Amino acid sequence: MELVLTTLLLISIGGCFGSFASSLIYRLPLQENEINILKPRSFCPQCKTQLSIIQLIPFIGFLYSRGVCLSCNAKINRLYFYNEVIIAVFILYIFSKLALTDLSSWLIVLIVISLYIQSIIDFQTLHLSQPISAILIFSGLMLNISIEFFTVPLDSFLGLTLGYGLLFCINEVYKMIRSRDGIGSGDFLLLGGIGSIFGASAIGPILLIGSSISLCLYAVNKNKEEELPLGFGLGIGAIFYCFLFIFFSIA
Numbered sequence: 001m002e003l004v005l006t007t008l009l010l011i012s013i014g015g016c017f018g019s020f021a022s023s024l025i026y027r028l029p030l031q032e033n034e035i036n037i038l039k040p041r042s043f044c045p046q047c048k049t050q051l052s053i054i055q056l057i058p059f060i061g062f063l064y065s066r067g068v069c070l071s072c073n074a075k076i077n078r079l080y081f082y083n084e085v086i087i088a089v090f091i092l093y094i095f096s097k098l099a100l101t102d103l104s105s106w107l108i109v110l111i112v113i114s115l116y117i118q119s120i121i122d123f124q125t126l127h128l129s130q131p132i133s134a135i136l137i138f139s140g141l142m143l144n145i146s147i148e149f150f151t152v153p154l155d156s157f158l159g160l161t162l163g164y165g166l167l168f169c170i171n172e173v174y175k176m177i178r179s180r181d182g183i184g185s186g187d188f189l190l191l192g193g194i195g196s197i198f199g200a201s202a203i204g205p206i207l208l209i210g211s212s213i214s215l216c217l218y219a220v221n222k223n224k225e226e227e228l229p230l231g232f233g234l235g236i237g238a239i240f241y242c243f244l245f246i247f248f249s250i251a
Helices: 002-027 060-064 079-097 103-125 130-147 153-178 185-198 200-220 230-250
Strands: none
Touching (some): 002 079, 079 230, 103 185, 130 153, 153 185, 185 200
């Protein structure tokens, strides 16, 4: 019975985090001054009608409204529901390996959610949130310097330097050849943040996974003129690496 209640609690928490992640994914790229991460209350993007209390409940809200706005009947982006499900699955996995009462477990949850938010923002807009990347850099350095959270301090510094510098250098070479940027500066910051968290030794595997994911998206995309969402691949690759780290650390 305790296991069932704990699972339900974690699913509920995952849904709440997923709902908040959806809000950040929608609001962070906006340039409108009247909309930020704190206000206004959640609303329909089409008709701007504020959502009712029941519509704000994770999982239930989407199912209750049957995937449409109850005011204008516009379709609700299914990604909102998927975000809640995916992050709930992430949390269930993390706590299947780590202790629920351990602060470090919750720090990993926040890191994974931050990487996920960056991934989806880049997938949708081809832009990345610089504040989130800055938070990842600061968190990685502070955690690894203070308690060697994922790696030792030197490896964390090297990871930041290598992650940022590698993509910067690749972009500079591309600019020399094509006279334009090939990789956005947001990708430099994101990989720098990932390196500061997981260390320089993680840059290679994560960059390989991330590049492979981005190339797969390019292969299935009919419009070959569109830019590659490298940040999406890097974020997902870092999450995958984090889960592998947890799995082999516990095993």
